[in-house]
Amino acid sequence: MKRVCRLTPWLAYKEVIDFDPLDIYHYGKIILPGKSFLLLYAYNKSLLNGEMQDTTVQLVACSPDGKETDRINLYTTTHDEDYVFRSYDAVNHEDGSATVNETASPEEGSSILDPKSKLLRKITYHVDGNGKFRAAINEMTYTSPSFSAEGIRRAFHTFLKMESEESFEEVIQGPDFNTMLFDASFSVSNKIEVWVHFYQNNGAQLAELYIIGADKKITDRYVMYKNLSEADFQLVCARDEPGQRHDNAAASSILSGSAKILTEDKTLQITPEGKFREQ
Structure with missing residues (x-):
C-alpha cells in the first residue's frame, strides 16, 4: 500500500494526530456518482492516549472539493480503562454504505460480575447529503455465559470468597448491586434500558434482569436465580427508578432489528414493548 503524505488535503488529522507512530x-477509493467519494485508509499498530490500538482500517467520506466530512472504523481494536472495543467483518457496498460488527467487552480483570460478557451491534452506515455517516443498528x-443458575451461584460464591477483609456488601457497597447492561431505542420516543440486579444478605440471594421503559418504570423482569428464605422477594427485588424521562433517541441510533440476551442456556428476546420473551 502507498504511504500517505502528511501534507495530503484529503485527510483531517484532528482525530488521529495523537497516534504514535502516525503511519x-x-x-482504496470508492466513487459514488453525484455523491461524496469515500477513501479507505489503513494505520499501523499505534499508541493512542497511552493505550494500544490495533491495526486499523477507516472509511473516510469526502466532499466533492476534497475535504473530509466524516469517518468510521471498519477494522480495529481499541482499549480504554475498562473495555475493549472491536470493529470487524466490515463490508462496503456499491451504494457507499458499509456494514460493520462492533463489540464492547470488559478488559481482563475489570469486571467482578461477568468478565466474559460482550455486547455486539451489527450496524449499517449510510452517507447522508451532508457527507456524514448515519448508523442504522440492525441487531444487538x-x-x-455467566447468566445461568450455576453461573450466578459461582458469582455469589466468588463475592464471598474475596479477600478475607471484604464481604459482598463491602465490595458492592451494600446488599444490592444494580448496573445497566445496555440500552436500545426502538423509535425516537421508545428507549429502554436493560439492567441486572444482584442481592445478597444473610444467605438470601437474588439475581434478576429487568427492563426500564421511557417513563423510568420497570416494564418486565426475568429472575435468573433466587434463594430467598426469610427475605420476601417483593421487598428485595429491583425498584422503579425515580427521575426524569429518557432523552429522545437520535434518529441515527434507532434499532431496526432485534435485541436479545444470550445466556449459558437461554435466549431472551427483548420486545419493543419492554418485555422479555424466552426463545
Whole structure:
C-alpha cells in the first residue's frame, strides 16, 4: 500500500494526530456518482492516549472539493480503562454504505460480575447529503455465559470468597448491586434500558434482569436465580427508578432489528414493548 503524505488535503488529522507512530496508508477509493467519494485508509499498530490500538482500517467520506466530512472504523481494536472495543467483518457496498460488527467487552480483570460478557451491534452506515455517516443498528446481542443458575451461584460464591477483609456488601457497597447492561431505542420516543440486579444478605440471594421503559418504570423482569428464605422477594427485588424521562433517541441510533440476551442456556428476546420473551 502507498504511504500517505502528511501534507495530503484529503485527510483531517484532528482525530488521529495523537497516534504514535502516525503511519497512514492509502487502502482504496470508492466513487459514488453525484455523491461524496469515500477513501479507505489503513494505520499501523499505534499508541493512542497511552493505550494500544490495533491495526486499523477507516472509511473516510469526502466532499466533492476534497475535504473530509466524516469517518468510521471498519477494522480495529481499541482499549480504554475498562473495555475493549472491536470493529470487524466490515463490508462496503456499491451504494457507499458499509456494514460493520462492533463489540464492547470488559478488559481482563475489570469486571467482578461477568468478565466474559460482550455486547455486539451489527450496524449499517449510510452517507447522508451532508457527507456524514448515519448508523442504522440492525441487531444487538448481549452475550453472557455467566447468566445461568450455576453461573450466578459461582458469582455469589466468588463475592464471598474475596479477600478475607471484604464481604459482598463491602465490595458492592451494600446488599444490592444494580448496573445497566445496555440500552436500545426502538423509535425516537421508545428507549429502554436493560439492567441486572444482584442481592445478597444473610444467605438470601437474588439475581434478576429487568427492563426500564421511557417513563423510568420497570416494564418486565426475568429472575435468573433466587434463594430467598426469610427475605420476601417483593421487598428485595429491583425498584422503579425515580427521575426524569429518557432523552429522545437520535434518529441515527434507532434499532431496526432485534435485541436479545444470550445466556449459558437461554435466549431472551427483548420486545419493543419492554418485555422479555424466552426463545
